[in-house]
Amino acid sequence: MSELRQPEADLQDPVQAQGPVEAQLFGAEGEEAAFPSPSSSSSSYPVLFQENADPLHLDPLPLKVADLVAFLLLKYRTKEPTSKAEMLNIVLRDHWDQFPMVFSQACECMQLVFGVDVKEVDPSERTYVLVPTLGLTCDAVLSDGQSMPKAGLLVLLLAMIPLEGDCAPEEKVWEVLSIMGVCAGKQHCIYGEPRELLTKVWVQEGYVEYRQVPHSNPARYEFLWGPRAHAETSKWQVLEHLLRVNTLDPRSLPSLCAEAVSDEAEGA
Template sequence: MAAPVCSQSEDEGFSSQDEQETSSREDSGDAESSLHDALYLKMTELVEFLLLKYRAKQPTTKAEMLSRVIRKYQDHFPEIFSLASECMQLLFGIDVKEVDPSNLTYVLVTTLGLTYDGMVSNGQSMPNTGLLVMLLRLILAEGDCAPEENVWEALNVMGVCDGKEHWIYGEPRELLTKVWVQEKYLEYRQVPNSDPARYEFLWGPRAHAETTKLKVLKFFLRDYRKDPRSVPSLFQEALSDEEEGA
């Protein structure tokens, strides 16, 4: 009878140890998930704070961000600040630029040297320059002239749909075909000899005056950790335009 009793005792011991290890791993995973959620929440809060600063045209400092937003997560500031800055740039077209290293002061400016602040009337309070920059890049990728159907197909993937109000960008068709055309960032014209009529987008004169193809190309390739020369035809064309402009 001793053998079965001993065997049962060992099995129970191993089972108890496995349960403890499993419980420990689950606790560790829960803690990691909880921290991840907390940091994500802080990132969104910092983005909201930076948007308020952008609208008010006010600078901010690291100390202010720590005291007003980050608080007890100060050890994670570099990670939170990096993600928030990337979100500001890609989603809203706003750069968070350090202007005073001595006290870590930052200003918020539209990216790529554009002077358009991305704020429109009719209650739309979210900067929309990020979508404009995306569209300039799309036109560049299409060979400087993007068919309208290709533009909407690409924007649909981002959740920006023709005729559907967007939570950041408002009514996109009005933005693309009227607002940015009036601002001279885009040209929207009928494709020559098209019947039925088809339309296409090009860079407008203000886009050419304020930024360059090379800057736009570098902006997007940097996010994919690539060198512009990895896209040789676009790089060569952008470089040629840069040299002609100089």
């Protein structure tokens, strides 16, 4: 089914080390899968489509998308560029005519699910590099060969916080994340145990603050932007990204846009 599983020396070990990406994207043994929905979602948040599915009964096109995502993840780990010719030769050898659609969906998946942008650097040669979305460096080191990039979830969390008035209630965060199958205490095929990721790992790394809501009894908690998030990106950049992936008109969020522009001007 996939040329990625052929025993080429430069691809075999990393792909085998992480396991079949098709299983992680489409679901395996009843585990919920993660895959991007069309950009026309009416929600204020990017939503990742979730369903249980048997890869053997899926259409060839999504499987080719998964193969290309696996290839792009390998390139991201090894910090190597790629090209249209290379992708066609390795992933879509017999499906050249489907490249535009497969490539578009794979890029959307890389951005929404993993927080990785595929950027063209040479239009004449159609070469591309893979870089973290919004310049976030939380996935700078993926040394064990098994970790999946998690910046996509961080971008979503950072987008939710200003949308909730700069303090996102924990219950609201889990309500939104549960739509995409990310639930506190439940192991996720890409993000691991999300409660630890949100309330410990990213707090320790300085991306978010996790604090008790003042005077709440019983205690409730909320998320705020941390100093590292402010250092690496801005509300305006996150808002712009949110609007782009959801094809929203900036006029639909006037007060938030005005606040983001003000923050950007103050930081200039």
